[in-house]
Amino acid sequence: MMVAMNDKDTTALAHVAAIPPYPPGRPISAVAREFGLDPARIVKLASNENPMGCSPKALEAIHAAAKLTHQYPDFDCYELRELLVAENGVETGWVLPGAGSSDLILQAARGWLGAGRNAVIPQYSFASYESGAAAQGASVINVPARGWDHDLDALVKAVTPETGVLFLATPNNPIGTAVAPAALEAFLAAIPAHVLVVLDEAYREFLPAAERPDLQRLIAIRRNLLVLRTFSKIHGLAALRVGYGIAHPSIISILKRLQLPFAVSTAGQMAAVASLRDRRFTQSCEELNTAENARLSRAFAEGGFDHVPSRANFILFHVGDGPGTAQALMRRGVITRPVANYGLKTWLRVSIGLVEENDIFLGHLRELLPEGSRAG
Numbered sequence: 303m304m305v306a307m308n309d310k311d312t313t314a315l316a317h318v319a320a321i322p323p324y325p326p327g328r329p330i331s332a333v334a335r336e337f338g339l340d341p342a343r344i345v346k347l348a349s350n351e352n353p354m355g356c357s358p359k360a361l362e363a364i365h366a367a368a369k370l371t372h373q374y375p376d377f378d379c380y381e382l383r384e385l386l387v388a389e390n391g392v393e394t395g396w397v398l399p400g401a402g403s404s405d406l407i408l409q410a411a412r413g414w415l416g417a418g419r420n421a422v423i424p425q426y427s428f429a430s431y432e433s434g435a436a437a438q439g440a441s442v443i444n445v446p447a448r449g450w451d452h453d454l455d456a457l458v459k460a461v462t463p464e465t466g467v468l469f470l471a472t473p474n475n476p477i478g479t480a481v482a483p484a485a486l487e488a489f490l491a492a493i494p495a496h497v498l499v500v501l502d503e504a505y506r507e508f509l510p511a512a513e514r515p516d517l518q519r520l521i522a523i524r525r526n527l528l529v530l531r532t533f534s535k536i537h538g539l540a541a542l543r544v545g546y547g548i549a550h551p552s553i554i555s556i557l558k559r560l561q562l563p564f565a566v567s568t569a570g571q572m573a574a575v576a577s578l579r580d581r582r583f584t585q586s587c588e589e590l591n592t593a594e595n596a597r598l599s600r601a602f603a604e605g606g607f608d609h610v611p612s613r614a615n616f617i618l619f620h621v622g623d624g625p626g627t628a629q630a631l632m633r634r635g636v637i638t639r640p641v642a643n644y645g646l647k648t649w650l651r652v653s654i655g656l657v658e659e660n661d662i663f664l665g666h667l668r669e670l671l672p673e674g675s676r677a678g
């Protein structure tokens with residue numbers, strides 16, 4: 303006999319049942335179905351993906367990998383790992399690929415958090431930090447931002463002897479601000495040694511080279527540090543789920559025990575290798591993003607929309623009614639990201655798209671809100 307259950311009846315752990323589900327950007331197919339739109343005319347600017355797609359070399363690698371689908375992938379991701387080791391000037395043992403950086407965020411939570419421990423998390427942080435901590439039954443210490451920036455002093459002060467992990471993203475999603483390298487180094491030196499600092503650099507490549515944190519300096523300052531990177535953003539491989547962590551081998555060795563075996567697909571490994579070797583492609587993505595970031599920022603200013611200057615591939619801008627405007631834009635075939643779940647009900651986040659996509663977005667935004675929207 304089938305027994306109907308609702309959320310209240312669940313026999314799952316209460317702290318797990320209380321975790322808010324991850325709020326993903328809506329896929330084009332779902333929006334097309336709901337609003338009766340032609341999928342080909344929908345512009346998706348909701349998940350900070352790469353509007354240029356991925357490198358043609360990565361596409362070739364994916365085709366080649368398709369023939370190996372019946373075999374398990376290389377467990378150790380040998381070729382990818384060794385390329386990352388060389389690129390980052392670290393030794394073998396310092397790099398661990400995972401199924402997106404999300405995978406490594408959850409591994410860090412599982413290795414370092416549990417009942418009786420806490421995670422220190424800045425206000426306006428990527429949602430998986432909190433859900434990862436909550437899934438472990440750990441408590442969360444939320445640290446208010448200072449304006450739109452992380453309050454680094456307050457984060458240091460928030461640490462307790464029970465803190466297992468401190469999560470910090472720079473550039474930060476959903477805000478787009480970044481921590482200057484010197485401030486980051488001083489901050490890392492000030493965090494007590496027992497805390498694993500997870501430094502999430504998902505948007506690193508969108509920073510000008512001089513503003514990117516220097517890995518060698520960071521690992522010299524702090525041993526208990528896990529740096530996370532991803533192939534989902536500048537490399538345009540989000541669907542293949544590839545990310546990696548860089549950390550002292552003693553940390554990598556713990557994370558490895560928590561890995562889903564064969565989590566990184568063969569296509570993911572081969573495409574990531576090909577993309578790393580195609581510097582010309584990522585360079586062109588960086589250039590498009592820089593130019594369109596500047597153009598969109600100017601358009602917001604001219605149109606009377608407050609926005610937060612962005613160091614990433616998305617921009618937070620003020621609309622008054624975030625969810626309502628997102629819905630109105632969606633009806634017109636433009637998918638943006640409401641950020642009410644971050645306590646930002648009057649703002650929206652838009653990913654920086656191709657020139658034509660940004661023009662379509664701006665055209666609809668101006669029609670919907672001809673007067674713009676100041677935060678007041």
Ligand SMILES: Cc1ncc(COP(=O)(O)O)c(C=O)c1O
Nearest residue numbers: 402403404428475504532534545
């Ligand atoms: C700050 C940050 N970290 C991590 C991720 C997860 O990326 P992935 O799991 O695709 O590597 C994202 C995705 O948007 C992000 O914004």
